[in-house]
Amino acid sequence: MTTILAYDIGGTTIKCGLFDQAGTLLKQWSLKTNRKAQGSGILKDLATDIKAHVKPADLIGIGIGVPGPVLGTTVSKAVNLGWQNVDVKAELERLLGFNTTIFVENDADVAAYGEFAMHQSSMRSMALLTLGTGIGGGIILNGDILRGTHGVGGEVGHFVMGEGLACNCGQNGCLETFSSATGVSRHTEKFINEGVPSTLKPDQLNAKLIFEAAKQGDQAALKSVDQAAVYLAQAIGYVNTALDLERVLIGGGLAEAGDFLLDKIRTHYRHHVFPLIKDLPIEKATLGNDAGIYGCAWVVKQHG
């Protein structure tokens, strides 16, 4: 057996990777996510793709990341796919016509595990916060994904930080309403509408423009970015006071702002935590959008 397949299923595309037994990425491609009919075609597309890429006898296993909580191999709910209580392994094996090693994990968890695999050496614990449309959170403890009782472990994006805007999860003021790309845009617009001076047009905002403006001293942009950084630092403080990790990584689109954002987070963090853990390294993630497929492959490699 020589081949590991990895599928990181998102609401728009499925990122795919073919790895050798050592976990080296040999080939990557992507599929369109077919969300029609409650996403009932997604696993059919995967089965076809698997058969096209590998003979059963060569397959070490398949790692699959999904945007929702996972218990065992069952996805309890993935709103962006239209899934509810889908046993991915059972359904995929039925479609494939053979049984094989299949691991199913939350997408933020495999992204964290992918970054962990790349940073390895002697590291045993870390968290990855991915700042995109929302905030994905994955935690690695003792070298393994922290899954939790209901598959919710690591959902740092849903820390309720204070009075704030409505979140997709049904709560208000979740971390991702402040500190995701969407959150930074929504708050910049809010601040402009409240009269905070700005050169930006409230109907033409995106995170890239806002960070550029903030670096130039634009008041509304800076207020929103500072707020995002303070809440991120506070949330990292809670995670690390509870878990005492070795490292926290920041990924996703907002991490592209680099040290401008990271330094704000680091400064606020070190002045607002227990002295013994103030030197936590907070660093930029390195794998970008590929973190998920690396993590999927690594789960198969370590546990398969």
Add this chain to the structure above:
Amino acid sequence: MTTILAYDIGGTTIKCGLFDQAGTLLKQWSLKTNRKAQGSGILKDLATDIKAHVKPADLIGIGIGVPGPVLGTTVSKAVNLGWQNVDVKAELERLLGFNTTIFVENDADVAAYGEFAMHQSSMRSMALLTLGTGIGGGIILNGDILRGTHGVGGEVGHFVMGEGLACNCGQNGCLETFSSATGVSRHTEKFINEGVPSTLKPDQLNAKLIFEAAKQGDQAALKSVDQAAVYLAQAIGYVNTALDLERVLIGGGLAEAGDFLLDKIRTHYRHHVFPLIKDLPIEKATLGNDAGIYGCAWVVKQHG
């Protein structure tokens, strides 16, 4: 080998227990904590006590809880004992004149492990918050203590919740400045001095009086208790959104207020977290001050 010894070292007393190999408590007693000369007599007292209670040949092992962060068997700092970088196992074996199995753990961690051992059955994860002079926090994951990189794991009492009073750790607004027995007293006094109506005398406050007054509708007392409950609920929300535990237990003096406090925490908690984890059981701890010695014994039993 038939005997496990347990010592839970506090700033005033050392709680001691003698257990059989099954983890049953056969005898318990206490020693005065000798804090003179940077606590250099504490381990001498322990060595004398150990020799008085068990023959080396009968000893399975010794579990020791200490009020500070622990790495391996070394206490990096325990302010209440005057200790700094004390390798408890090495020093105690020198004093005993023989080597044996010795585990050293943070006191809040062994308290959590003791409660865990009693609740066991199929449970794998929980947290214990002990509301006393401060707030002790211990987390159990995958059936073991979450120790963390610097032995700080589980220090939920030092979550920085917002602008607030000074904390012993050097920060401001830590959870324990709001929600410990001391925190509730300090805030009730503050509210009375700010003019919130109350029948209580600000110079004669304690947590018991405050909870009795709060139950009768005393405004300053109720405001302080409600605030303590809201911050506890928020902190439990962060812990559980990150860790997705099976259960959270509340212990310590304030837990004696029972459902009056617990119901406030439960109500606020379930309205301020991710829907999938809103049904987390939040319950009163059962072992009281004995939790620590049970946890010490259990660590030896499970790992010894």
